[in-house]
Amino acid sequence: MANRTSIIAGNWKMHKTSSETRSFLEALKSAIADFEPNCEIVVAPPFTSIATAVAETDGTRIRVAAQNLHWEDRGAFTGEVSGPMVKEIGCSHVIIGHSERRQYFGETDESVNRKIQAAMRSGLVPIFCLGETLEEREAGKTFDVVKRQLIEGIGKIESPDPDRFVIAYEPVWAIGTGKTATPQQAQEVHEFLRTESAKILGQDFSDRTRILYGGSVKPDNTRSLLNQPDIDGGLVGGASLTVQDFLGIIKEAI
Numbered sequence: 001m002a003n004r005t006s007i008i009a010g011n012w013k014m015h016k017t018s019s020e021t022r023s024f025l026e027a028l029k030s031a032i033a034d035f036e037p038n039c040e041i042v043v044a045p046p047f048t049s050i051a052t053a054v055a056e057t058d059g060t061r062i063r064v065a066a067q068n069l070h071w072e073d074r075g076a077f078t079g080e081v082s083g084p085m086v087k088e089i090g091c092s093h094v095i096i097g098h099s100e101r102r103q104y105f106g107e108t109d110e111s112v113n114r115k116i117q118a119a120m121r122s123g124l125v126p127i128f129c130l131g132e133t134l135e136e137r138e139a140g141k142t143f144d145v146v147k148r149q150l151i152e153g154i155g156k157i158e159s160p161d162p163d164r165f166v167i168a169y170e171p172v173w174a175i176g177t178g179k180t181a182t183p184q185q186a187q188e189v190h191e192f193l194r195t196e197s198a199k200i201l202g203q204d205f206s207d208r209t210r211i212l213y214g215g216s217v218k219p220d221n222t223r224s225l226l227n228q229p230d231i232d233g234g235l236v237g238g239a240s241l242t243v244q245d246f247l248g249i250i251k252e253a254i
């Protein structure tokens with residue numbers, strides 16, 4: 001089995017101004033200077049705080065992600081931001097297809113696919129999110145839903161570099177609810193996603209791509225989740241907003 005380096009990524013959602021971003025990153029930098037984390041570290045601030053985050057993390061191991069992009073590189077799309085813009089300002093990663101974007105901003109499997117292609121065209125690492133709702137889980141549709149999202153999301157993508165492509169399984173019912181999927185529940189979906197992605201993009205891609213779990217990840221549940229063979233890190237919302245919790249998660253990463 002491939003040896004995959006874990007990723008701990010903080011999705012700040014609509015939190016932290018530039019000055020709040022600066023103080024958070026100053027504290028995080030000094031905290032991680034004391035030890036050698038076992039994982040890659042990514043933070044995803046809102047667009048307006050990205051420049052500050054890039055400046056603050058320059059020369060460190062912390063990488064910066066955007067939370068969204070448009071599928072075109074430029075054009076008359078008021079209020080939108082494109083891959084080349086995100087790349088040039090210094091982001092390495094971009095979150096795509098988060099359930100909040102699907103739920104509140106009308107994103108579809110098709111737009112997610114176009115955004116993944118746009119990210120790759122601009123040299124950004126997509127963090128491609130998918131996951132079922134509570135209703136879908138209770139109706140026994142979890143595997144059908146994530147399979148459809150996976151196929152539609154990565155279907156038309158040509159030979160992505162597995163080291164530069166990340167999938168995040170985020171069951172919607174576990175986001176911001178304090179209700180984490182059990183390690184077994186998460187593992188069975190991760191294993192399924194890995195098997196299915198091998199059918200679409202080949203065994204090497206499937207062996208090497210990182211699949212993160214997201215949904216109420218906290219310092220005290222990180223270890224048991226990351227101990228699962230197909231869970232390669234966490235996409236963290238609420239607990240990435242305080243240095244203490246985010247650092248606690250980073251320290252638990254294996």
Ligand SMILES: O=C(CO)COP(=O)(O)O
Binds near residue numbers: 170175178214215217
């Ligand atoms: O949506 C998430 C990360 O993208 C998860 O959010 P919480 O960690 O707050 O549940």
